[in-house]
Amino acid sequence: MKNSLKPKFDMRFLFSCLFLVSFLNGFSQEETKPKIEPIVKIDSLYREDQFYFSITYNLLTQIPQGLKQNKFSAGLSAGFLRDMPINKKRTFAIAAGLGLSYQNYFQNLTISKTPQGTRAYEVSDYNDITSNKYRQYLVDLPIEFRWRNSTYESYKFWRVYAGVKLSYVIANKSVLDNGEATYSVKNNPDINKFQYGVYLATGYNTWNVYINYGLNTLFKKDLKTTSGQNINVQTLNAGLIFYIL
Template sequence: MKNIFLFLFLFVTLHTVLAQVEEVKDSIVKEVDTKYREDQFYFAITYNLLGNKPDGISQSGFSSGFHLGFIRDFPVNKRRNVALGVGLGLSSNSFNHNFLIAKDAMGELEYSILDKNDISYTKNKFTTYMVEIPLQLRWRTSTADEHKFWRIYTGVNIGYVLYNSSKFRGDLGTIKNSKIDSFNDFQYGLTMSAGYNTWNIYVYYGLNPIFSGASLNNESVDMNALKIGLIFYIL
């Protein structure tokens, strides 16, 4: 009799445990988000280059860019591996070069090319600080429960210059300027980021000039920005 009761007790206990396991499995399945989004914070470090440089202008040293922000994800297909992205971010961009921005005796801006054979200097750069709106078409291999995946994001980045400055240090002393009128307030370009998981290559190609109104030898300075680096996406 005791063996029968023991058997019944074990049977009921095992049945209860198995039922609870099934309930847990069901709850896990139900918790998988079929409407998931890849909303992401991002941080990028770039090496900044100048394109369309007038003759005689060259870069030296490391010109850096730092970019951070948040992108909201809007899937456009049932599988949710294609989406639109709209974001908001901030960036700082510096460019080291031999393009001198100074002021004449009347306080008017003037632009010239530095020749190291004539003028020695240790620093000559300009910097912009921008608020940015990235707009992306996004493709990825992610699923609702897989956060390590391949991605290719392409789009445009629209930036508004909040503040700009230039700095020279050398034989001419220290020359500092800020809020320079000849910078384009709006700067925009094409972007692409591609990679797997955390590590992604990032490229930006400026579609409009950095300057508006700057000239050398009566010719417009139409330099644009090219940025190449790494971008990190964080869920």
């Protein structure tokens, strides 16, 4: 009787030991499984130094009564920005640069000359003029705060750049054709030589929306039309900006 029960007891004991060993082995493997973290590569010399090019539609704001724009008033600018990262991942930075701008405005704020040779400003009816335009050339100093989610391995990323642009007018010209005479005024002393504004550029990869708002007036203060209206016009440029590494 004792001999017949012993094998059954031995088999149960063997199965119990095998089950216990399997359980402990699985438990230990689950506890010691290493966690794999993604490797983030950071280049301590990585910067977003860039050439930029923008094309904009130019608007005049704070306009006197009756002033209107016609045709396409275009603006072009180009320059270089030096990038200076300010955090370890180099996703935040400050940038400063140098550039040139061309701005053109088709509108009906005419500049002519009186018999005495002084400049006369007036908001004219489009039926009374053949064409009227003003253009200026500027040297730009943009200074901006940058955020981007770029890495040194990828040139495709989201960006938000906000800044201040200081500009100096190196040349300007207005041309009025009223059908009877043509008036051309070069380097008008009534234009503010020093102009400044705030801007925002945001987008993905090459294509970025750009808007710049002038904080000071295009013309000097206290300038009036012949009818007594203040000429406190300011500029607004909206379009696209492209960054090239």
